[in-house]
Amino acid sequence: xxxxxxxxxxxxxxxxxxxxxxxxxxxxxxxxATETLGFGHVPTKNILSHQGVxxxxxxxxxxxxxxxxxxxxxRELPEAVDLAVIMVPSGSVLEVVKxxxxxxIRHAIIESAGxxxxxxxxxxxxxxVVAVARANNMRVIGPNCVGVVNTSNMFTTxxxxxxxxxxxxxxxxAQSGVFGTALVDRAxxxxxxxSKVVTLGNKCDVxxxxxxxxxxxxxxxxxxxxxxxxxKPGRGRRMVEVFRVASARKPILVLKSGRTEAxxxxxxxxxxSLAGSDRIFDAAVRQSGAIRVESIDELFYxxxxxxxxxxxxxxxxxxxxxxxxxxxxxxxxxxxxxxKLAALLPETVDGLKKxxxxxxxxxxxxxxxxAIIESALPxxxxxxxxxxxxxxxxxxxxxxxxxxxxxxxxDLTPFFEILGEAASKAGKxxxxxxxxxxRIIKMAEKGFGKSHIPxxxxxxxxxxxxxxxxKYKKIKEKNLTSKSPGE
Amino acid sequence: xxxxxxxxxxxxxxxxxxxxxxxxxxxxxxxxATETLGFGHVPTKNILSHQGVxxxxxxxxxxxxxxxxxxxxxRELPEAVDLAVIMVPSGSVLEVVKxxxxxxIRHAIIESAGxxxxxxxxxxxxxxVVAVARANNMRVIGPNCVGVVNTSNMFTTxxxxxxxxxxxxxxxxAQSGVFGTALVDRAxxxxxxxSKVVTLGNKCDVxxxxxxxxxxxxxxxxxxxxxxxxxKPGRGRRMVEVFRVASARKPILVLKSGRTEAxxxxxxxxxxSLAGSDRIFDAAVRQSGAIRVESIDELFYxxxxxxxxxxxxxxxxxxxxxxxxxxxxxxxxxxxxxxKLAALLPETVDGLKKxxxxxxxxxxxxxxxxAIIESALPxxxxxxxxxxxxxxxxxxxxxxxxxxxxxxxxDLTPFFEILGEAASKAGKxxxxxxxxxxRIIKMAEKGFGKSHIPxxxxxxxxxxxxxxxxKYKKIKEKNLTSKSPGE
Numbered sequence: 001x002x003x004x005x006x007x008x009x010x011x012x013x014x015x016x017x018x019x020x021x022x023x024x025x026x027x028x029x030x031x032x033a034t035e036t037l038g039f040g041h042v043p044t045k046n047i048l049s050h051q052g053v054x055x056x057x058x059x060x061x062x063x064x065x066x067x068x069x070x071x072x073x074x075r076e077l078p079e080a081v082d083l084a085v086i087m088v089p090s091g092s093v094l095e096v097v098k099x100x101x102x103x104x105i106r107h108a109i110i111e112s113a114g115x116x117x118x119x120x121x122x123x124x125x126x127x128x129v130v131a132v133a134r135a136n137n138m139r140v141i142g143p144n145c146v147g148v149v150n151t152s153n154m155f156t157t158x159x160x161x162x163x164x165x166x167x168x169x170x171x172x173x174a175q176s177g178v179f180g181t182a183l184v185d186r187a188x189x190x191x192x193x194x195s196k197v198v199t200l201g202n203k204c205d206v207x208x209x210x211x212x213x214x215x216x217x218x219x220x221x222x223x224x225x226x227x228x229x230x231x232k233p234g235r236g237r238r239m240v241e242v243f244r245v246a247s248a249r250k251p252i253l254v255l256k257s258g259r260t261e262a263x264x265x266x267x268x269x270x271x272x273s274l275a276g277s278d279r280i281f282d283a284a285v286r287q288s289g290a291i292r293v294e295s296i297d298e299l300f301y302x303x304x305x306x307x308x309x310x311x312x313x314x315x316x317x318x319x320x321x322x323x324x325x326x327x328x329x330x331x332x333x334x335x336x337x338x339x340k341l342a343a344l345l346p347e348t349v350d351g352l353k354k355x356x357x358x359x360x361x362x363x364x365x366x367x368x369x370x371a372i373i374e375s376a377l378p379x380x381x382x383x384x385x386x387x388x389x390x391x392x393x394x395x396x397x398x399x400x401x402x403x404x405x406x407x408x409x410x411d412l413t414p415f416f417e418i419l420g421e422a423a424s425k426a427g428k429x430x431x432x433x434x435x436x437x438x439r440i441i442k443m444a445e446k447g448f449g450k451s452h453i454p455x456x457x458x459x460x461x462x463x464x465x466x467x468x469x470x471k472y473k474k475i476k477e478k479n480l481t482s483k484s485p486g487e
Numbered sequence: 488x489x490x491x492x493x494x495x496x497x498x499x500x501x502x503x504x505x506x507x508x509x510x511x512x513x514x515x516x517x518x519x520a521t522e523t524l525g526f527g528h529v530p531t532k533n534i535l536s537h538q539g540v541x542x543x544x545x546x547x548x549x550x551x552x553x554x555x556x557x558x559x560x561x562r563e564l565p566e567a568v569d570l571a572v573i574m575v576p577s578g579s580v581l582e583v584v585k586x587x588x589x590x591x592i593r594h595a596i597i598e599s600a601g602x603x604x605x606x607x608x609x610x611x612x613x614x615x616v617v618a619v620a621r622a623n624n625m626r627v628i629g630p631n632c633v634g635v636v637n638t639s640n641m642f643t644t645x646x647x648x649x650x651x652x653x654x655x656x657x658x659x660x661a662q663s664g665v666f667g668t669a670l671v672d673r674a675x676x677x678x679x680x681x682s683k684v685v686t687l688g689n690k691c692d693v694x695x696x697x698x699x700x701x702x703x704x705x706x707x708x709x710x711x712x713x714x715x716x717x718x719k720p721g722r723g724r725r726m727v728e729v730f731r732v733a734s735a736r737k738p739i740l741v742l743k744s745g746r747t748e749a750x751x752x753x754x755x756x757x758x759x760s761l762a763g764s765d766r767i768f769d770a771a772v773r774q775s776g777a778i779r780v781e782s783i784d785e786l787f788y789x790x791x792x793x794x795x796x797x798x799x800x801x802x803x804x805x806x807x808x809x810x811x812x813x814x815x816x817x818x819x820x821x822x823x824x825x826x827k828l829a830a831l832l833p834e835t836v837d838g839l840k841k842x843x844x845x846x847x848x849x850x851x852x853x854x855x856x857x858a859i860i861e862s863a864l865p866x867x868x869x870x871x872x873x874x875x876x877x878x879x880x881x882x883x884x885x886x887x888x889x890x891x892x893x894x895x896x897x898d899l900t901p902f903f904e905i906l907g908e909a910a911s912k913a914g915k916x917x918x919x920x921x922x923x924x925x926r927i928i929k930m931a932e933k934g935f936g937k938s939h940i941p942x943x944x945x946x947x948x949x950x951x952x953x954x955x956x957x958k959y960k961k962i963k964e965k966n967l968t969s970k971s972p973g974e
Contacts, residue, residue: 037895039857042886042888042894045894113846113856114846117846118845118846159886159888160886160887160888161887161888161891161893161894163893164887164891174812175812176810176811176812178809178810178811178812178856178857178884178886179810179811179812179813179884181884181886181887181923182810182813182884182885182886182922182923182924183923185884185886185887185923185924185927186922186923186924186925188887188924189887189923189924189925189926190925227812229812229815257812257815257816257818257819258815258819259819259823260818260819260822260823261822262818262819262821262822262828263815263816263818263819263822265818266811266814266815266818266852266854267811267815269811269848269850269854294947295816295820295945295946295947296813296816296922296946297945297946297947322665323663323665323666323669324663324665324666324753324754324756325661325662325663325665325666325714325716325744326666326669326783327753328716328744328745328750328753328754329744329750329782329783331744331747331749331750331752331753332744332745332746332747332749332750333782334749335747335748335749335750336746336747341749359600359601359604359605361756363756365753367753367756369600369665370526370665397665397666397668397669397672398669399529399646399647399665399668399669399672400647400648400651400668400672400675400676401529401646401647401648404648404651406648406650407529407532407648408524435669435673435783436668436669436670436672436673436676437669437672437673437675437676438673438676438677439676440672458782458784458945459782459783459784460781460782460784
């Protein structure tokens with residue numbers, strides 16, 4: 001739980017208090033709790049099985065659900081819970097929200113769909129819900145979402161497999177529940193550590209601006225990744241203010257859809273969002289110090305790199321590879337992104353010549369070809385010591401026969417582990433590109449994983465992640481400079 | 488083996504005959520054969536264990552290697568073999584090539600490195616090798632490569648695990664051996680079916696123009712994927728001619744590195760290639776009807792899609808998704824690439840409304856949200872029948888809890904299999920994007936695999952592959968039109 005708020009604005013403090021119960025409720029009412037397989041089942045199960053939260057189930061049908069007595073109405077609850085999770089049909093939501101307000105409940109997640117995303121009637125209903133919430137100082141996430149995930153207490157209102165959640169530094173904000181769930185699933189499958197996840201749905205109240213403000217103070221969150229379909233009218237200026245303050249502390253990655261005419265039409269029928277002018281959005285993001293990414297995979301892997309690696313030292317990128325072709329392609333990508341290759345010191349080149357075979361290329365990219373197993377460790381140490389090197393990319397396209405039981409059957413995990421330690425010791429951000437045989441890439445993941453060095457499989461995204469490390473370094477330095485006289 | 492050459496030019500016929508022994512030799516001499524772990528070991532083992540090829544091992548040291556008697560010199564061989572695979576140190580290569588020429592050997596793969604990629608002395612040596620080869624009507628692949636893979640007879644001179652090779656329609660041409668090997672390994676790991684692979688190394692004789700000419704007539708090759716670091720001086724015009732003829736029959740995907748200053752420097756020290764002006768290369772490729780791709784992943788997955796899917800019907804793309812966000816992002820990508828979304832017929836939309844829940848979006852993209860399991864099959868059938876739909880993208884971001892044994896534990900493989908059958912029956916090219924839980928994506932791969940429908944994990948590359956299907960359709964139509972009067 002975020003503890004310090006000494007450096008936040010007053011507005012920040014209010015938002016912080018205000019959203020905290022969504023992630024750390026002591027008591028929860030699950031309204032529309034159900035054992036029936038379908039909408040509502042998994043949140044009911046996940047919330048109910050959480051040991052640290054006092055949970056009440058509510059359903060007009062009464063009876064028992066998952067072995068627990070069910071209250072017929074919010075009115076019957078013995079206490080005003082911290083959080084109401086509402087999963088009743090859209091036609092009943094307004095009534096439930098009123099009851100919650102009357103009971104003094106101040107936080108609600110409305111998972112039900114059937115609001116502004118469906119047309120004018122739904123939009124009207126949504127406005128009525130908001131009016132009740134506003135009048136009663138109630139914060140609402142949704143509707144049309146699956147709410148939150150918090151890995152620090154493993155509390156979730158979402159359709160996710162709690163047992164597979166991996167704790168980490170990346171917070172994700174999505175709009176719809178389906179996509180938010182798929183993002184969490186992907187993070188679980190690929191071992192991306194998450195801190196908090198919020199799906200905002202139609203954003204009738206809480207929006208990405210509120211959540212970023214909250215996450216800026218969240219100590220467990222190192223990187224904020226944001227997928228957005230549109231910003232609510234009138235929130236642009238506040239977005240820039242909040243993102244600017246947050247960006248000074250941690251990187252914010254923004255992926256927006258509705259960039260094109262076809263995309264805009266699609267988001268309108270999805271969450272009722274107005275994608276707005278992409279050019280204006282882009283300018284606002286740029287101004288705020290947040291970083292726009294171009295694809296969901298870029299969001300995913302860049303967040304992975306930012307959360308695990310330090311910022312670059314002064315100096316440019318050094319590439320160590322066993323494949324000249326992959327090295328050349330990486331050079332192309334980096335130069336296209338405006339990232340420079342480090343000019344290695346003469347003593348580094350001389351050192352490399354001593355540890356690499358005569359046919360190796362000891363300039364940057366350092367291409368040791370088939371001598372990778374013998375040469376990689378001293379090469380990493382030399383590059384790590386070179387003050388012109390600010391970050392490192394290691395590229396491994398090691399033939400599958402090396403680990404195939406039908407050929408050499410070598411376990412390369414210890415090799416990668418030692419390289420990871422050496423890179424880690426240098427303290428410079430390092431990203432590994434694994435290309436080719438999947439067994440060997442898995443060994444790389446395991447070996448480098450010990451030093452929290454990410455292994456990516458996509459060359460373009462590896463280059464883009466490194467570029468973003470440099471970009472964020474500049475944003476942070478600029479922020480510090482512009483603040484130094486005032487703070 | 489390519490049989491018909493009735494429709495090729497005379498030059499084509501010569502090239503065809505000329506390269507065939509590289510892929511289908513009846514007899515091979517492995518020169519520099521060795522049991523020692525390291526350079527030469529795996530090719531020796533792979534060639535020796537091939538049942539259909541008469542293999543002679545040659546090594547100046549004589550003795551026995553892998554249980555087989557070794558000849559001390561090419562001169563001692565009992566016959567003029569179809570193919571010599573040369574793996575001796577660079578200093579001995581010229582002598583070996585001379586001996587091969589004297590014995591009447593007409594095809595040699597030189598795997599040894601230490602030639603033009605190392606500087607002027609190596610370049611001189613390489614020129615001397617070429618002079619001997621030319622004077623003796625010998626074709627040479629290499630030096631500085633690992634030669635070939637042919638999955639139709641499982642013959643290979645490369646450092647690959649023969650047991651994992653998957654037969655299929657994609658031919659790959661790479662420059663260096665390390666990268667070519669990594670490409671083959673990746674294809675094996677991801678189940679991309681290969682026909683033939685060639686690594687060209689320094690291209691002292693055989694280059695990509697020769698190989699594309701050969702592969703244009705190869706019946707097993709449906710798609711040619713080419714990674715190139717530079718075209719040999721003076722070969723530009725012939726490249727355009729050959730690629731144009733080949734493109735009329737099968738798509739050629741071209742990835743070139745050395746696009747930038749940094750990339751050019753890297754390729755120079757890698758295979759001694761001059762990357763040349765990227766703009767001129769780009770124009771030449773465009774003129775020839777080959778399709779340039781931007782990344783190795785794009786080459787890989789686009790080849791997978793082109794090899795497995797028919798060309799689009801008249802009509803545009805239909806998207807079926809359970810995630811509105813992923814649908815919107817796909818719209819953005821497609822529009823950015825100039826690919827249009829199909830305007831569905833009113834009867835299709837009406838049909839979709841009948842099979843989808845009221846809150847589903849029945850325009851294109853068709854977003855059925857959590858109703859995907861019930862609605863997908865009738866939706867695919869409806870889209871398949873709509874004449875405005877020329878191709879389909881299915882997007883699945885199905886929550887992991889559906890298949891998790893801790894929750895619903897469903898096996899979705901049969902579901903995906905039925906969808907694949909329905910899409911296949913429609914005869915329209917279909918690509919699946921799997922996003923989220925890896926267990927479910929693997930089920931999709933298995934289910935759709937039965938209908939040879941590829942499942943990709945990257946949204947951008949899915950869109951790019953679909954765009955390339957349309958692009959190639961246009962190229963083919965243009966080619967047919969421009970030829971019709973003359974042929």
